[in-house]
Amino acid sequence: MAERFGLHTTDLECLDLLFMRKAATPGELAAATGLSSGAMTALLDRLERAGYVERQADPGDRRRVLLHIKAEAIKPIEAVYRPMQARMQELWSGYSQAELATIVDFIKRSTDLAVSCVADMRGDAAPMPPKRSRSKG
Template identity: 90%
Template sequence: MQNDASSHHDLIAALDREMRRMGAQNIVTSQTVADRFGLHTTDLECLDLLFMRKAATPGELAAATGLSSGAMTALLDRLERAGYVERQADPGDRRRVLLHIKAEAIKPIEAVYGPMQARMQQLWAGYSQAELATIVDFLKRSTDLAVACVEDMRQDATAPKRGRRKG
């Protein structure tokens, strides 16, 4: 029985290490791609969030990222000046603005990610349908939990605040 408990504990520890390593690698990858296109990493990640959603309001992106409305406005102004996004009036509510990706503008970014995405999909194809369903469930639940934890941190008024880094 001790071996089973120890093995389970060891697997959880290994999972923790690998998730942290994957998170760090995602940041390095994002920074590398952002640098190639003269973007801030946050700008690139917001582009991806918008790409996955098809359309979003500035408020929805601010909520998804935790950026203030002022920081989101500056980010969107940069992306709009660079030609990556456009603001359009929401046909259902003229008071709202919807953001859309300019498909032609992001083709060079897609070209950079394309080979990596193809290699990842080739790797994932080696898993059974049941394994993929478990992996998708794990990633979704882990990400949802991480979002909730970040929101808890934002709401924690007792946490010490440090000055913002200059950048």
């Protein structure tokens, strides 16, 4: 889908995060995606040049920048996802409130666990020693 709009997959992921949050700092997006600050800056520069996002000073802290989606710019993306959203809504409507609560709990706990495991793996990852070539002799 990202390619359809001339975006990288991570660009589309960040647009989705911004859409759901309404606003975020570059640091919040970097933490959510696992991107370095340099990679996040490059991503945001691409999205800004393409007209999808704008940077604004945080009214609560002028040293921080908040990112916002330009609503008009994402209308074509929303239109492509609208049929899927309608079908998902139809699926979800077949579940009771209690069942949906269980599903949400499962997804949240699974996501939290996955994030924790990735953090553990990053912290425990020791660099692999280079392989030595066998000398022929």
